Amino acid sequence: MLSLSTVRFASRLRASRAFSTIPVVPNFISGKFTPSAATEFIDVTNPATNEVVTRVPKSTQSELEAAVASAAEAFETWSETPVQMRQRIMLDYVQLIKRDQMKIAESITLEQGKTIPDAMGDVFRGLEIVEMSSAIGHLMMGETQGNISKGIDAYSYREPLGVTAGICPFNFPAMIPLWMFPVAVAAGNTSVIKPSEKDPSAMIMLAELAQEAGLPDGVLNIVHGAHETVDFICDAPDIKAISFVGGNAAGEYIHARGTGNGKRVQANLGAKNHATIMPDADRSSVVKALAGAAFGAAGQRCMALSVVVFVGESKEWIEDVVEEAKKYKVGSGFDEDVQVGPLITPEAKKRCEDIIQQSIDEGAECLIDGRGVKVEGFENGNFVGPTVLNVPNTTNVAYTEEIFGPVLTCLSVDTLEEAIAITNSNPYGNGCSIFTTSGPAARMYQHKIDCGQVGINVPIPVPLPFFSFTGSRASIRGDLHFYGKEGVKFVTKAKTVTSNWTYKGNLGGAVMPTMGK
Structure with missing residues (x-):
């Protein structure tokens, strides 16, 4: 409506x-x-x-x-x-x-x-x-x-x-x-x-x-x-x-x-923001957070979560993310039921779709494909739907390029140390997040990660105005x-200013006020 x-x-x-x-x-x-x-x-x-x-x-x-x-x-x-x-x-x-x-x-x-x-x-x-x-x-x-x-x-x-x-x-x-x-x-x-x-x-x-x-x-x-x-x-x-x-x-x-x-x-x-998912995190809230952070604003924001690194058994949650992505409606931003609007230009749409195809050609598994979306009444719009790519390595184009579209790139590793190493090896350092219920894991992450803005169970950690927007590296x-x-x-x-106003005596004849006068 x-x-x-x-x-x-x-x-x-x-x-x-x-x-x-x-x-x-x-x-x-x-x-x-x-x-x-x-x-x-x-x-x-x-x-x-x-x-x-x-x-x-x-x-x-x-x-x-x-x-x-x-x-x-x-x-x-x-x-x-x-x-x-x-x-x-x-x-x-x-x-x-x-x-x-x-x-x-x-x-x-x-x-x-x-x-x-x-x-x-x-x-x-x-x-x-x-x-x-x-x-x-x-x-x-x-x-x-x-x-x-x-x-x-x-x-x-x-x-x-x-x-x-x-x-x-x-x-x-x-x-x-x-x-x-x-x-x-x-x-x-x-x-x-x-x-x-x-x-x-x-x-x-x-x-x-x-x-x-x-x-x-x-x-x-x-x-x-x-x-x-x-x-x-x-x-x-x-x-x-x-x-x-x-x-x-x-x-x-x-x-x-x-x-x-x-x-x-x-x-x-630019940015390529990573989320690290630990197996002890709350599965339901993580899935909703990932979808919102990846597909909201059609992925056209420098703080979008465009990469998710699943640690250990959390890789089984990819299917849940795909199911959540299917709930997102694509269409005109004036439609109150829509969560994903169009990309800014036809060129942006084409670039996004080309990267998806190249990623698949390089061995990525496309779990949900947002290409070719047609919106009734808006057939000429620049629409790309939520897309989830499970990539085999960090050389895949979906990982190396800032896509600036509703595309979530997924990786799987065995340990938190590997997830941190992957995030720190990426040239960008705008933001990152970890999802966990472990205080020690969260503390280790925040101290060893090399990004300017860190979220702990927060998907898009944009600082409030009392702080500053502290992106780093590239x-x-x-x-x-x-x-x-x-x-x-x-x-x-x-x-x-260094000021010398030495005083003594009556300050050059000035009369200082006294009690009763």
Whole structure:
């Protein structure tokens, strides 16, 4: 069943397509949504139908320059705005996002394909970072040491960097931008955001709400495009720091080009997250957790559990995972009964299906095959159903490639030590999990595993905003992570002051107040 608000939203979009004009996403520069003067555009399609729903301009050179100039100018006054005033804007922003959470989620489902519950989660996890940013004053506090010598004190505090930039991926069109600009602007910086050209509308809505919350003109700007826009962001002298989330090739390129130009760059890259299943774990809860973590969001998330390592007798549970996967309905994200929406593009679907076939050719046993799924009424959609592959070794393509689809790759070993060795040998280090009722096994795992984020009986161990997103190894470039204390450090610089105010006598003639006067 579709909710009434969802039906109305979908109807409005169908009506807009019924007329010949397809809307073009605007730039947002100096507090104004302005049509681009671009002559080149990128189609944004509904992954469930492949119909064009909007178009993204390739922002012109002058528009890119104007966005950065606006941010640089706004920085002069915004950085001097008292921190408590910046926090109040973030507090108001929290309430506005809560108010419009469903509207933003519907736009995500239309352009990205994920189900409404997944899209609501996308917004909510970003909202948590805005809530964290509302306490930025506490996170920016420095250190003080008095009287380090006679009359001399030393203290440090953190200052904003200047103009920051964000380059966003398609898979979380609300959460990832909200990882980036709220922390930066709350700390006194200004920001230029390039949303994904595949699903830009959520960011447009977020900018509209930021303006309603009272964010001054020029503090937040939005530009669009592809490679040329990325190169501009990497090269623009006024941009001091770049945040990126996406694939390894793009992230490594942005990190190299940005740091080569003297910028700070934090880049979250690819992943191949492993779950280790011990025979003493609770079988029923493990099976449900594996299916949800592997097939939810159609597997299009960097914290998806894409590999499961069964230890000992737990390998018998593979059949249960297959039966659980069969319960997952594939279809449009607007359908409340659906758990697996479409992949983002036809190319993503083809790549996923090709890897499945190659994996089978290399000796994998395909226990449930999600290829060739047809959804009534959505025959042109980019659908791949839940797929479970039992692979013979770690050289199989289903193991070596980040598939970014609803595919679970299974391995079997005899011991926990073997499971840890396999996980640590994989180049990625984003996240991993162990399922067990043994405290010693869990402790051994958490200490010997080489991943930045570890779950113990938790399938997707994404840290809350009080911490930071601590992926490691090939899953990150840069040495400071997103959000939390490390995120604040990334968008600020430390300044230490050593002050000599020796005093004696009457302080140069000043009259000190006394009792009775």
